[in-house]
Amino acid sequence: MSDPATTAAAAQVFSPEDEALLRESLRRCSPATLEAALAYRQGKDAKHLPAVVIGIIERFVDPELRPKLATGEDDLRLVEDLGIDSLTMMEIVMMVEEVVQMQINNEELRNLRTVGDVKTFIDCKARGLPLPKPSKFLPIEGIAAVMPIQPPFLFLTEALVGATSATAKYKISGQEFFLQGHFKDNPVMPASIMLESLGQLGVLYLLEGHPPEAGKMVGPGTIFFTSCEGVRCHRVCKPGDLLSLAVKPKRLKMPLATFEGSIRVGQEKAVVVEEFTLTFGYVEAAAPLPAPVTEAAPTPPPAEPLRVAAGT
Numbered sequence: 001m002s003d004p005a006t007t008a009a010a011a012q013v014f015s016p017e018d019e020a021l022l023r024e025s026l027r028r029c030s031p032a033t034l035e036a037a038l039a040y041r042q043g044k045d046a047k048h049l050p051a052v053v054i055g056i057i058e059r060f061v062d063p064e065l066r067p068k069l070a071t072g073e074d075d076l077r078l079v080e081d082l083g084i085d086s087l088t089m090m091e092i093v094m095m096v097e098e099v100v101q102m103q104i105n106n107e108e109l110r111n112l113r114t115v116g117d118v119k120t121f122i123d124c125k126a127r128g129l130p131l132p133k134p135s136k137f138l139p140i141e142g143i144a145a146v147m148p149i150q151p152p153f154l155f156l157t158e159a160l161v162g163a164t165s166a167t168a169k170y171k172i173s174g175q176e177f178f179l180q181g182h183f184k185d186n187p188v189m190p191a192s193i194m195l196e197s198l199g200q201l202g203v204l205y206l207l208e209g210h211p212p213e214a215g216k217m218v219g220p221g222t223i224f225f226t227s228c229e230g231v232r233c234h235r236v237c238k239p240g241d242l243l244s245l246a247v248k249p250k251r252l253k254m255p256l257a258t259f260e261g262s263i264r265v266g267q268e269k270a271v272v273v274e275e276f277t278l279t280f281g282y283v284e285a286a287a288p289l290p291a292p293v294t295e296a297a298p299t300p301p302p303a304e305p306l307r308v309a310a311g312t
Helices: 004-013 016-025 031-043 046-060 063-070 086-100 115-127 140-146 191-208
Strands: 136-139 158-161 166-171 216-218 224-233 242-253 256-265 268-279 282-284
Touching (some): 046 063, 046 115, 140 158, 191 242, 191 268
Antiparallel strands (some): 166 242, 216 282, 224 268, 242 256
C-alpha cells in the first residue's frame, strides 16, 4: 500500500506540462494505457505498471498478434509468440523509460524472454527491489540432460524456467506409443498423460528454478508424484495440437512442493490443476571440477628428409 505522504509529494511534482508530454508520448497507445500511466505518474503506485508495460508492448506488436496480449498470459514469448526483434525491444524500452521515468541498462535486457519477465523486471526496478533470477530457456536436449524422466516418456520439448514459475511446450505428434490404443481410430491424448506432463514440468522447476540450501541441490532421484486435487479437463487434445504448459509453486518446503498448473492449446483451456504435490530431497552439490592443467606439448624431432624409393 502506498505511503500517503509519498503519494501526495508525487502528485505535486506531476505538472500539467508533464501530463501533456505523457499524452503525446502515448498518443498511439490505448486509452487504458494512458489512464494507467497517468495513475502511476501521479501516485507512483506500482500496481499500475503491468497495464502500462502491456500497453506499450501492444503499441509495437503487429495488429494480428495483439489478441494474444489480451489473454494476460505471462508466458508469452517476446520473440517467438509476439515477433519482437532486438530493435523493436529497444523502442519499447525507450518508451517505458520515458513514461515511467527510470533508466534501464542494455545488459539488463539480455535475459528478458517473456511478457512476465518484462513486467517483473519493471516492477522490481520501480520498487527498488533486487532483480529476480533470469529465466532459463531449455531446448529438448537441455531438458533431457537434467531430467530423470527420459524419452519416450518425456512430454516437454522446450521449457522456460524462472524464479517463480516454469512454462513449456509439447506438440502431440501422433506417433506416441499410447495413442495406438487410445482410442481405436480416434487418437486422443490421455488426461493422465497431460497431468504427467505438468508433473514433469514441476520436476524441471525443482531441478532448475528452485534455489536450494547452500551447498545442496535437489536430487533428481528423490522427486516423486504424491497427490493432486481439483483437476478439470476442458478440451480434447489430439495429434497436431501444441500444448502450452505452465506451473507455479504455491508451497515449497522440503520434502514437499505443491504447484498449480494449466495447459492451453492456443487460447483455449485444456487442463487446469488446482494443486499437485511432489516430494523431493536435497543432496550434496557436486564440487566444481578443477581447471585442467595443460602441459606444453613436447617439441617434435626434426623431420627427416623425404626419401624416394628407387624403382626396380
